[in-house]
Amino acid sequence: MDAAITYLDHAASTPMRAEAIEAMTPFYAGVYANPSGSHRFARRARRAIDEARDVVADVAGCRPNEVVFTGCGTESDNMAISGAVERLGGVAVCSAAEHHAVLHVVESVHGAVVGVDAYGRLDLDELERTLAAIVARGEQVSVVSVMAVNNEVGTVTDIAAAARVVRRMAPDALVHTDAVQAPCWLDLREITPHVDLLSLSAHKFGGPKGVGVLVERGGPRVAPLIIGGGQERERRSGTHNVAGIVALAEALRLTDIERDAERERLAELRDRLVAGIVDELDDVIETIPADAAVEKVAGSAHLCVGGVESEALLYLLDEADVCASAASACASGAMEPSHVLAAMGVDREVALGALRLSLGHTTTQADVDRGVDVIVAAVQRLRGHGRR
Ligand code: PLP
Numbered sequence: 001m002d003a004a005i006t007y008l009d010h011a012a013s014t015p016m017r018a019e020a021i022e023a024m025t026p027f028y029a030g031v032y033a034n035p036s037g038s039h040r041f042a043r044r045a046r047r048a049i050d051e052a053r054d055v056v057a058d059v060a061g062c063r064p065n066e067v068v069f070t071g072c073g074t075e076s077d078n079m080a081i082s083g084a085v086e087r088l089g090g091v092a093v094c095s096a097a098e099h100h101a102v103l104h105v106v107e108s109v110h111g112a113v114v115g116v117d118a119y120g121r122l123d124l125d126e127l128e129r130t131l132a133a134i135v136a137r138g139e140q141v142s143v144v145s146v147m148a149v150n151n152e153v154g155t156v157t158d159i160a161a162a163a164r165v166v167r168r169m170a171p172d173a174l175v176h177t178d179a180v181q182a183p184c185w186l187d188l189r190e191i192t193p194h195v196d197l198l199s200l201s202a203h204k205f206g207g208p209k210g211v212g213v214l215v216e217r218g219g220p221r222v223a224p225l226i227i228g229g230g231q232e233r234e235r236r237s238g239t240h241n242v243a244g245i246v247a248l249a250e251a252l253r254l255t256d257i258e259r260d261a262e263r264e265r266l267a268e269l270r271d272r273l274v275a276g277i278v279d280e281l282d283d284v285i286e287t288i289p290a291d292a293a294v295e296k297v298a299g300s301a302h303l304c305v306g307g308v309e310s311e312a313l314l315y316l317l318d319e320a321d322v323c324a325s326a327a328s329a330c331a332s333g334a335m336e337p338s339h340v341l342a343a344m345g346v347d348r349e350v351a352l353g354a355l356r357l358s359l360g361h362t363t364t365q366a367d368v369d370r371g372v373d374v375i376v377a378a379v380q381r382l383r384g385h386g387r388r
Helices: 018-024 040-060 073-088 100-108 124-136 159-169 242-280 310-319 339-343 365-385
Strands: 067-070 091-095 112-114 141-145 174-178 197-201 212-216 284-286 300-305 354-358
Touching (some): 018 242, 040 067, 040 197, 040 242, 073 100, 073 141, 073 197, 073 212, 091 124, 100 112, 124 159, 141 159, 159 174, 242 284, 310 365
Parallel strands (some): 091 112, 091 141, 141 174, 174 197
Antiparallel strands (some): 067 212, 284 300
């Protein structure tokens, strides 16, 4: 990466791990055979996928044949929701703080959206009422989707508690979790047993873009999204991205090994980052305060900066080679405040000053200190010119 860049946008995408790049390289110019072929060259590629599947299963806490490789996290989320509705009929349900890869699919099938609390956690009472109402009008619930870690504010959801409500109120429904933001912070083995479906995306943990996983526990649970050659045991057709799958597995394996140490290291850096900004500037709130009784991931700092608009702030940060974002990457650039902050009840005016800073495996103290200096200077400059 360009040494001048201060990268504080790991929730949008992480730099690839050198080991993952090394692991994938032989599958471009060397072992380029189609893994579905019958010759021994093809079998080498297929073996690499099988080995990757074993690694993913170990880290995700499932069986290898429950791992389906997909083209990205969005595809995994889409397959979980659309595939459940296609196979089971009935109503899809999700939380209002979901990534659009879930929320827009649930909305497109006229599903139900359940509110969240001021910290972005699913409102379990409202979930219970929503499921009861669907069942009472004689309909079935096909899938309930609740994200493990929120991509904007970093809140961790108690998936076990959400799953308990679903099992009690709608026992035939599938439970899906979008765990795309989870692997760097949470042990997936503690989440997977509570769900039927779990989505991952390699580029959020040091792997490449364009490869993901859908864990389907207990065999095929949902209809495939992509049909054709019947790869992935008919669950996801399309020639495998062998290099991407190999790199995903290597990145996930290392993420799992380093998780505890990284969590500790990055929590300290995150606190230093937030304190550095809040101590220097008035009218900046940590959206989920450090002392709130809510679990949030170590790499996530979300601030609402009074008197500035995110767009203008991000522009100045960009000019100074500091990478950050306002809402999710897909929404940045839009003037509408984030749907997550709106669902949390954050005042629109406050939400317009949202700043998401996210740390990860390459973040150093020098990044954090430079980030503080640049952000403080940019806010002061904007406040000197703009509204206060
Ligand atoms: N779900 C969450 C929570 C995310 O943060 C993202 C990416 O921003 C996605 C899904 C989509 O993943 P992908 O970029 O692999 O399509």
